[in-house]
Amino acid sequence: MTDTPVTPLLDKVKIPADLRKLEPSQLRQFADELRSETISAVSVTGGHLGAGLGVVELTTAIHYVFNTPEDRLVWDVGHQCYPHKILTGRRDRIRTLRTGGGLSGFTKRTESEYDPFGAAHSSTSISAALGFAIANKLNDKPGKAIAVIGDGSMSAGMAYEAMNNAQAAGNRLVVILNDNDMSIAPPVGGLSAYLARLVSSRPFLSLREVAKRISRKLPEPLHIAARKTDEFARGMAMGGTLFEELGFYYVGPIDGHNLDHLIPVLENVRDAAEGPCLIHVVTKKGHGYAPAEAAPDKYHGVVKFDVVTGKQDKGPGGGPPAYQNVFGETLAKLAETDDRIVAITAAMPSGTGVDKFAQAHPTRSFDVGIAEQHAVTFAAGLAAQGMRPFCAIYSTFLQRAYDQVVHDVCIQNLPVRFAIDRAGLVGADGSTHAGSFDVTYLATLPNMVVMAAADEAELAHMTYTAALHDSGPIAFRYPRGNGTGVALPEVPKRLEIGKGRVVREGKSVAILSLGTRLAEALKAADTLDAKGLSTTVADLRFVKPLDEELIRRLMATHEVVVTVEEASIGGLGAHVLTLASDLGLTDAGLKIRTMRLPDKFQEHDNPQKQYDEAGLNAPQIVDTVLKALRHNSAGVEEAGVRA
Structure with a gap:
């Protein structure tokens, strides 16, 4: 395998219609070539690898059997969609993945007609596919909707809410459960594949429908017994009782890497007259690439790597620690002397640093799966019982639990500690994963305390401060990536709630910074001082x-005040303006x-370019100050003329 694999069959396939021209006997080779191309592309760009490799055969089979894009294919989360992108007219751009102006790392409606629904958060696929299916039904269109959802995503309640509502879609809805982690049914093998083909076939379904009609005419006890016998027989053979109770016809489990098993079952389901169907497919993350199979966690998301060895190019190493590790290690240390501290994460232990805590305190660490709403209310219950829970969730994912933050935490004034990772811009992951809104949506809530760490030392202090804050909810935010290189404290200190710090004292211009834009604010101050404008920089914390x-004090003693934050409108700036208005300072010409x-919503790009586009780097801060001063001078001159 090389960086430029030989792909004679893949070269003939630009879109799925070309794939359908191949003979079934050619699909195995095609899938192998698609896998090689995926590995080659991601080795150049970095990105999500393991999940995509696990669905190569499934992707091939779906596009071969169903009439996409008329049949709507909805990928849950979308991080496994790279093979799908290659197959749907985007192979010529696949090596632009996650780069500025290039392909998104997730499905995106504006990118292709083969991406009918954008995704990057989990557990949305069944709801969206149900919408497509019902719309087709109401408009008498023949198209089906296929949702591909992973077993991890099935841990979220939204998936079951959708399934509970799916009967109205009839056979226009197909859900494919991609089970690549835990087994929820008997092992895959030849017998299970045979049974899956049998019970999904038209003769079996027709016979079953006849049996149903006959049994309905039987006396009630016999009718109930016949129904239970059918359910019991198929449940014994294949499992799936839960899905049957939700109204789905369950088929599986089947080997998701065996095209001879997949194709007949998908064809049967495509042509079936039954209602909504769930196909349980078992796959393996990283399948077909030995390094990814051996370490699926390390190859879930990768940087550039060598295809032959699998070695990832992680740079020279060393340097400042990652913010999430600073949080996790600080919390683990604090928990050594405080047995009330517990940590909760929603399927992101390593991403939030909770894995560090779990290694030291396994009985006090809880990964609740992709269930942010449950995580927050679970933390509220722990807090109500006297524990000190830290709920560590990405900013973009905490949005999914906002109602719980309001009702279960803030209204009851419970001391839940929110450790908000990935706050601000996130580079290649783009708008779906950017933590843009947490300052705004949390700082509007009564009882909530909201902090933002300027560097890794401040994060350690804020973790400690949150641990000791028992009078109500408290949140602290920190970004993706590594710290600034400041020394970490031997012992964190407790910050006074609601008190900032002056990092640099001046007289003319005051820059009020919140969070990690502090370094750029200090650079801007250097430039302004060089221009004769004495500048104060405050880290408001x-x-x-x-x-x-x-x-x-700063408003009273400085000519220009500028707030800087890596957050949306309604955050620090809005709160400072409100304070100035309440104090009447806006009438004084400040x-x-x-x-x-x-x-x-900013597109994925290099982080530095994203900050430039957002206007939050030092040159833009300087420009904002100079424009404000010029406007002020113009206003004075105009007043003089009018006088």
Whole structure:
């Protein structure tokens, strides 16, 4: 296998219609070539690898059997969609994955007609596919909707809410459960594959329907007994009782890497007259690439790597620690002397640093799966019983539990600690994973304390501060990636709630920073000082409660005040403007400017370019100050003319 694999069959397939021209006997070779191309592409770009390799055969089979794009294919999460992109007219751009102006790492409606529904958060596929299926039914269109959902995504309640509502779609809805982690049914083998083909076939379904009609005419006890016998027989053979109770006809488990098993079952389901169907497919992450099979966790998401050896190019190593590791290790250390501390994550132990805590305190670490709503209310229950729970969730995922944050935590004023990872822009993962809104949606809530760490040392202090804060909910945010290189404290200190710090003292311009834009604010201050503008830089630390005393002092003694934050409108800037308005300072001619993320969803790109686009780097801070001063001078001159 090389970086440029030989792919004679794949070269003939630009779109799925070309795939359907191949003979069934050619599909094995085609899938092998598709896998080689996927590995080659991701070795150049980095990205999600293991999940995509696990669905190569499934992707091939779906597009071969179903009439995509008329039949709507919805991938849950979408991180496994690279083979799908190659197969649907995007092979010529596949080596632009996750780069500025290139292909998204997830499905995206604006990118292709073969991506009918955008995804990057889990457990949405069945709901969306149900919408497509019902729309086709109401408009008397023949198209089906196929949802491919992983076993991890099935841990979220939304999937079951959709399934409970799926009967109305009839046979237009097909759900494929891609089980690549835990087994929820008997092992895969020749017998199970045979049974899957049998019970999904038209003769069996027709015979079963006849039996149903006959049994309905029997006396009630016999009718009930016949129904239970049918369910018991198929349950004994294949499992799936839960899905049957939700109204789905269950087929499986079948080997998701065996095209001879997959194709007949998909064809049977495509042509069946039954209602909604769930096909249980068992796959293996990283299938067909030895390094990914051996370490599926390390090859879930990868940087550039050598195809032959599998070695990932992680750079020279060393350097500042990752923010999530600082959090996890600090929390683990604090828990050594406080047995009330517990940690909760929603299927992201390594991504949030909770894995570090779990290694030291396994009985006090809880991974609840992809169930953010449950995670928050579970933490609320722990807090109500006297524990000190840390709920570690990505900013973009915490949005899914906002109702629980409001009702189960804030209204009851329970001391749940929210460790908000991936706050701000996230580079190649793009808008779906950017933590843009947490400052705004949390700082509006009564009882909530909201902090933002400027560097890794501040994160350690905030973790400790949160651990000791028992009077209500508290949140602290920190970004993706590595710290700034400041020394970590031997012993974290407890921060005074609602108090910021002045990092640099000046007289003319005040820059109020929240979070990790502090380094850029200090660079901007250097430039402004060189221009003769004495500049104060304050790290406010808290957006709620604000350090009103510090802000009032800076407003009273400086000509221009600029707020800088890596968050959306409604955050720090809005709170400072509200304070200034309440104090009547806006009537005194004070120049206040707010710098924040733009009012749009920023596309994936290099982080530095994203910050430039957002206008949150040092040159833009300087430009904002200079424009404010020029405007001020113009206003004074105009007043003089009018006088």
